[in-house]
Amino acid sequence: MADPSARIDQLKIDRSMPAPDTRNWIWLIAAGAAVLAALLWFVLGRGASAVLVETDIARKPPSAAVASSVLDASGYVVARRQATVSSKVTGKVLEVLVEEGMSVEKDQIVAMLDDTTQQAQLAVAIAQAESSRATLAEFGAQLRNARQELERVRDLAAKGLASRASLDAAEALHDELAARLETGRENVGVAESNVMLARDALSNMTIRAPFAGMVVTKNAQPGEMISPISAGGGFTRTGICTIIDNDSLEIEVDVNEAYIQRVAAGQRVSALLDAYPDWRIPAEVIAIIPTADRQKATVRVRIGFLERDQRILRDMGVKVSFLGSEMPQQTTTEVQGVMVAGAALRSDADGDFVWLVRDGVAERRSVELGGPSDRPQVLIRTGLVAGDSVVRTAESPLSSGQAVKTN
Numbered sequence: 001m002a003d004p005s006a007r008i009d010q011l012k013i014d015r016s017m018p019a020p021d022t023r024n025w026i027w028l029i030a031a032g033a034a035v036l037a038a039l040l041w042f043v044l045g046r047g048a049s050a051v052l053v054e055t056d057i058a059r060k061p062p063s064a065a066v067a068s069s070v071l072d073a074s075g076y077v078v079a080r081r082q083a084t085v086s087s088k089v090t091g092k093v094l095e096v097l098v099e100e101g102m103s104v105e106k107d108q109i110v111a112m113l114d115d116t117t118q119q120a121q122l123a124v125a126i127a128q129a130e131s132s133r134a135t136l137a138e139f140g141a142q143l144r145n146a147r148q149e150l151e152r153v154r155d156l157a158a159k160g161l162a163s164r165a166s167l168d169a170a171e172a173l174h175d176e177l178a179a180r181l182e183t184g185r186e187n188v189g190v191a192e193s194n195v196m197l198a199r200d201a202l203s204n205m206t207i208r209a210p211f212a213g214m215v216v217t218k219n220a221q222p223g224e225m226i227s228p229i230s231a232g233g234g235f236t237r238t239g240i241c242t243i244i245d246n247d248s249l250e251i252e253v254d255v256n257e258a259y260i261q262r263v264a265a266g267q268r269v270s271a272l273l274d275a276y277p278d279w280r281i282p283a284e285v286i287a288i289i290p291t292a293d294r295q296k297a298t299v300r301v302r303i304g305f306l307e308r309d310q311r312i313l314r315d316m317g318v319k320v321s322f323l324g325s326e327m328p329q330q331t332t333t334e335v336q337g338v339m340v341a342g343a344a345l346r347s348d349a350d351g352d353f354v355w356l357v358r359d360g361v362a363e364r365r366s367v368e369l370g371g372p373s374d375r376p377q378v379l380i381r382t383g384l385v386a387g388d389s390v391v392r393t394a395e396s397p398l399s400s401g402q403a404v405k406t407n
Helices: 004-010 023-048 116-158 164-203
Strands: 051-057 069-079 082-085 091-096 109-113 206-208 213-218 241-244 249-256 268-273 280-293 298-305 317-323 338-341 346-348 351-358 361-366 377-382 389-394 404-406
Touching: 051 351, 116 164, 249 280, 249 317, 268 298, 338 389
Parallel strands: 051 404
Antiparallel strands: 051 389, 069 249, 069 317, 082 241, 091 109, 109 206, 213 241, 249 298, 268 280, 268 317, 280 298, 338 377, 346 351, 351 361, 351 389
């Protein structure tokens, strides 16, 4: 057994050993705090002096047409030839024979109205015409008899066997019947005209397509009232359906009057439907409407499609690029370079350049243009790659190494 007093001695603190020097740890902590404070001062001071900028991303142009564009605009597909088919008279819809998306031919029946009244009116007109013809035949027979009687009285008067009064009476009867016969002919003409009017009123109950096209809206249902004018407090329809001629589809865009000099009739255009962003449609300017909108300071331009396709629908949104006279020589859609906003391009005595943003710092980058520089989007042939961030606008002049920040 070990001596217990020896074990107790092991628990004693040896005061003869030198105490550890804590001053080294204090210096290390102070040095770390100084480095951290310097780092915070550098970061916060640098952020405070950073210039606020607006940036733009360099993108690959989707086609050669975009690279050769002199002006970009947006508009809508419209139908130059369209009609809301209605009736000439007010009536109740009996049957509608079309639906949305249906193709119709010229004069094809699209709806039938209740024609009960018109059928009755036609029957009355035909009966009146028949009665007028019968009356005319009666007057004709009476006139022939009166003519024969007049000839007999004249012969007797020439022989002295008839009085002058008898001759005058025969002549008066003949003239009266002749006038009645002429009136009867006029009455027959009027009755036949009434028949034609009744037939026309009956035909108005059948509504036909004014031209070949496609039905885009169906506005009425059987049992509803329809009228060529708005009436009935909104309960009366003013049209059966709307038909458009797909061959008349074109583009209408509003061009800022400050850039209208870049557009001319017959100019080639590249159209891009919002619904099909990868499908470019060749087109050309049909006409520039010779008037400006003073409220929007724009001029309307009509653009016609050079290719027809069933995917082109009325009221679709479309972006157009008005192409310049120098068309790209390459036949493929691949274009060397990237597109950036024209506002990002700068020039000085050393040439064209942009401010490239990397890790929050502005870097001057010389570039080579692939087209005109006075356009909303410019083609950068060399100096940038797709995805680079360039400065579009800055609060103050920039310099290489300048810290920048974006909104």
